[in-house]
Amino acid sequence: MMNVVLVGCGAMSRHWLDAARQIDGLAIVGLVDLDAERAKARAHEYDLTGIVIGTSLDAVLDQTRPDAVFDVVVPAARRDVAFAAFAHNCHLLTEKPLADSPENARAIIEAARRAGRIHAVVQNRRYVANVRRIRRFLDSGAIGAATSIHADFFVAPHFGGFREEMAHVLLLDMAIHTFDAARYMAAGEPASVYCQEWEPANSWYRQGSSASAVIDFGGGKVFTYAGSWCADGFRTSWEASWRIVAERGSLLWDGHDALRAEIVVPGRDGIFDKTQPIEVPPLDPADRVGGHLGIIQDFMRAVETGTEPETHGADNIKSLAMVFGAIESAETGRRVAIAREGL
Numbered sequence: 026m027m028n029v030v031l032v033g034c035g036a037m038s039r040h041w042l043d044a045a046r047q048i049d050g051l052a053i054v055g056l057v058d059l060d061a062e063r064a065k066a067r068a069h070e071y072d073l074t075g076i077v078i079g080t081s082l083d084a085v086l087d088q089t090r091p092d093a094v095f096d097v098v099v100p101a102a103r104r105d106v107a108f109a110a111f112a113h114n115c116h117l118l119t120e121k122p123l124a125d126s127p128e129n130a131r132a133i134i135e136a137a138r139r140a141g142r143i144h145a146v147v148q149n150r151r152y153v154a155n156v157r158r159i160r161r162f163l164d165s166g167a168i169g170a171a172t173s174i175h176a177d178f179f180v181a182p183h184f185g186g187f188r189e190e191m192a193h194v195l196l197l198d199m200a201i202h203t204f205d206a207a208r209y210m211a212a213g214e215p216a217s218v219y220c221q222e223w224e225p226a227n228s229w230y231r232q233g234s235s236a237s238a239v240i241d242f243g244g245g246k247v248f249t250y251a252g253s254w255c256a257d258g259f260r261t262s263w264e265a266s267w268r269i270v271a272e273r274g275s276l277l278w279d280g281h282d283a284l285r286a287e288i289v290v291p292g293r294d295g296i297f298d299k300t301q302p303i304e305v306p307p308l309d310p311a312d313r314v315g316g317h318l319g320i321i322q323d324f325m326r327a328v329e330t331g332t333e334p335e336t337h338g339a340d341n342i343k344s345l346a347m348v349f350g351a352i353e354s355a356e357t358g359r360r361v362a363i364a365r366e367g368l
């Protein structure tokens with residue numbers, strides 16, 4: 026049995042608790058939130074009777090001595106939560122983004138290493154069936170190596186709360202998912218980024234609701250991202266909408282179910298090489314999916330077997346480096362190099 030304390034009982038905590046109650050061998054033994062009423066309400070909603078509820082993570086960890094902490098707090102509180110978890114010898118599964126600054130990301134990863142604990146991030150867009158299928162299809166070489174990866178993200182939510190007040194909101198709070206998916210699907214090694222952010226006249230965010238970035242994955246592979254969090258009309262999927270161009274064809278994914286590819290075949294139609302549809306194979310049974318549920322299960326398996334889960338911090342920091350590189354580029358107006366090991 027893995028005993029877990031969950032900290033941060035806001036909107037996202039429902040996804041975690043929905044997943045947790047489907048997993049045998051996982052027990053939520055404590056809930057923590059600065060707002061005690063919110064934690065109590067969640068405990069009631071999920072029938073978590075007899076667990077410890079508090080406003081101080083340290084105090085609840087002292088009392089419950091769990092194996093792991095599930096961190097669902099706002100990014101600004103992530104470092105304190107991580108340090109408290111490791112100080113109590115807990116493994117840590119944390120919401121994205123891994124940290125709210127490069128310094129905090131490095132500090133959290135170093136603290137996990139020193140504590141010898143598993144530290145992983147819920148970068149759940151990887152655990153989407155079509156993302157796994159695209160990676161497998163590109164790896165198969167069916168349309169040659171990917172050369173150009175293009176993602177469009179246009180969604181206009183009125184969340185309220187911390188997002189409307191934070192800086193670089195699209196890059197830091199959302200683009201991390203799209204950047205990580207691009208890095209994963211195209212097996213990219215981010216080498217540099219150029220980015221511009223702007224605030225459309227109708228924006229309801231403080232800063233950074235719209236951004237465009239060009240990220241060089243090295244070896245002639247380039248990823249372009251265009252996104253906005255205040256673009257009403259023609260909403261894209263939360264997964265973004267994708268065009269991946271490869272040496273012998275292209276792939277289109279609308280971020281929902283429509284996934285199709287075309288391959289070049291011999292012959293020409295006027296000035297154009299002929300193309301024809303090519304099937305993208307279905308999900309392989311070995312592909313791990315399931316969003317939060319899949320990630321929590323992988324995290325538990327890693328704790329049980331002493332292995333690193335796929336989205337462990339030392340790997341996830343490479344996607345975060347794309348985000349912080351983009352932020353630095355937007356602030357300075359210059360192309361920013363990204364280190365091989367991330368930040």
Ligand SMILES: NC(=O)c1ccc[n+]([C@@H]2O[C@H](COP(=O)([O-])OP(=O)(O)OC[C@H]3O[C@@H](n4cnc5c(N)ncnc54)[C@H](O)[C@@H]3O)[C@@H](O)[C@H]2O)c1
Binds near residue numbers: 058059082120149198
């Ligand atoms: N993986 C995804 O798809 C996804 C989607 C949305 C949000 N998120 C992430 O989930 C996290 C939480 O987002 P949310 O929408 O639930 O936010 P929220 O504001 O609804 O909830 C955050 C909760 O954390 C509590 N909190 C803040 N600091 C705390 C601290 N030091 N100790 C205890 N509690 C504290 C707040 O009181 C609040 O109840 C964010 O990092 C966000 O980026 C992930």
